[in-house]
Amino acid sequence: MxxxxxxxxxxxxxxxxxxxxxxxxxxxxxxxxxxxxxxxxxxxxxxxxxxxxxxxxxxxxxxxxxxxxxxxxxxxxxxxxxxxxxxxxxxxxxxxxxxxxxxxxxxxxxxxxxxxxxxxxxxxxxxxxxxxxxxxxxxxxxxxxxxxxxxxGPVFQRWLGLDRRLEWLLSGAFTGPDGSVDLAAARADLSGRSGWWEEFDLPERFGPRAEPEVLRAELAWEYDAWERGALDGSDGTAPASFWRDWYAxxxxxxxxxxxxxxxxxxxxxxxxxxxxxxxxxxxxxxxxxxxxxxxxxxxxxxxxxxxxxxxxxxxxxxxxxxxxxxxxxxxxxxxxxxxxxxxxxxxxx
Missing domain, CATH: 3.40.50.1820 (Alpha/Beta hydrolase fold, catalytic domain)
Known part of the structure; x- marks a missing residue:
């Protein structure tokens, strides 16, 4: 019925x-x-x-x-x-x-x-x-x-779009003796990235290895730009009206x-x-x-x-x-x- x-x-x-x-x-x-x-x-x-x-x-x-x-x-x-x-x-x-x-x-x-x-x-x-x-x-x-x-909402979305990426990159699996992050190895880890970070272009942008503080700064800049755009209506998954109300x-x-x-x-x-x-x-x-x-x-x-x-x-x-x-x-x-x-x-x- x-x-x-x-x-x-x-x-x-x-x-x-x-x-x-x-x-x-x-x-x-x-x-x-x-x-x-x-x-x-x-x-x-x-x-x-x-x-x-x-x-x-x-x-x-x-x-x-x-x-x-x-x-x-x-x-x-x-x-x-x-x-x-x-x-x-x-x-x-x-x-x-x-x-x-x-x-x-x-x-x-x-x-x-x-x-x-x-x-x-x-x-x-x-x-x-x-x-x-x-x-x-x-x-x-x-x-x-x-x-x-x-x-x-703001706390969760920042973890989703920024903090979990940093957690994964800096967890130790990709960190060398000098503290740099092996981005080539991170890209090769398809199982680790699957389902949440499919498009991984960091090696093209920063080279095969990068300093943690550079990654923290660059990924934070990118996340903040995404968040401003979402609240202004440029995110493709939901309109500004949704993001503003959900964040409140x-x-x-x-x-x-x-x-x-x-x-x-x-x-x-x-x-x-x-x-x-x-x-x-x-x-x-x-x-x-x-x-x-x-x-x-x-x-x-x-x-x-x-x-x-x-x-x-x-x-x-x-x-x-x-x-x-x-x-x-x-x-x-x-x-x-x-x-x-x-x-x-x-x-x-």
């Missing part, structure tokens, strides 16, 4: 997958990472590095098999006009939260699901959207947060202080986009705030909870089967549905 006629205020359809034969099943609202994701959270093979994937189609099917409905919709990154990079009041982080809140309201009123049992399940930036939506909705929150980003948001973990309810957090040990420290901080904040929280750490899985290829390259989907079983069990535990078999070899805390 799908949610015929279920749509957001701008007409975007909310796709509702209900288990066959289920009467008023509980439901999880699935919220996507940053970027132009459709309702199925589809990625082409050249982006995933592991063949074409449909993350939310797979997750929705797993949830349905465990007796839980799943809902999702195209994000505003798919439907909104970027207006030459300026964006609009609709194309903001707050707009994503508006959509999540409205979808929960629709699900709570839908006769095909149990509106008293609705979970927000967010992946990466979707976890931040889920936290903000739960804060606005009030009441008892049920949150499943996968690969969460919990630092404030509080650190996501701080939203937990005003919430009541239950939280499940999942992260992969190989996540090099939102490293496990984010999940640990979120779990710590949840327990400190009196929420019931369970953290599951998945060995060997990356940002979108998929393993590396046989060649050691990072992938972005499809979800690992063990993770699918584990996250489905989390939803079942929180909403009271029969849990799927738990994933093996996942550390919990």
């Amino acid at each position: 799908n949610g015929d006629g279920l749509s957001l205020d701008d007409g975007r359809a909310v796709r509702l997958r209900v288990p066959d034969g289920a009467a008023r099943a509980p439901v999880a609202l699935l919220l996507q990472p940053f970027g132009a994701w459709d309702a199925d959270a589809a990625l082409p093979a050249e982006v995933s590095g592991n063949g074409p994937v449909r993350l939310f189609a797979d997750l929705g099917a797993a949830l349905a098999g465990a007796g839980c409905a799943a809902a999702s919709f195209d994000t505003r990154f798919v439907t909104e006009d970027r207006r030459g990079g300026a964006g609009s009041p609709r194309f903001t982080f707050t707009g994503l939260v508006d959509d999540a809140v409205r979808a929960v309201e629709l699900l709570r009123a839908h006769p095909g699901v149990d509106g008293r049992r609705v979970a927000l399940l967010g992946v990466s930036m979707g976890a931040e959207v889920a936290l903000a939506a739960a804060q606005r909705l009030g009441g008892e929150a049920v949150l499943v947060l996968v690969a969460p980003k919990v630092e404030a 948001q509080p650190a996501p973990y701080r939203r937990l202080s005003g919430l009541r309810g239950r939280v499940a957090v999942h992260v992969g040990t190989e996540d090099w986009t939102t490293p496990p420290r984010h999940a640990h901080l979120l779990h710590r904040a949840a327990t400190a705030g009196g929420l019931e929280s369970r953290l599951t750490v998945h060995p060997g899985l990356g940002h979108l909870l998929s393993p590396r290829t046989a060649a050691g390259l990072r992938t972005y989907g499809p979800f690992d089967p063990g993770f699918l079983r584990s996250v489905t069990a989390s939803v079942g535990d929180l909403l009271g549905t029969p849990p799927a078999p738990a994933a093996p070899a996942a550390a919990t805390g």
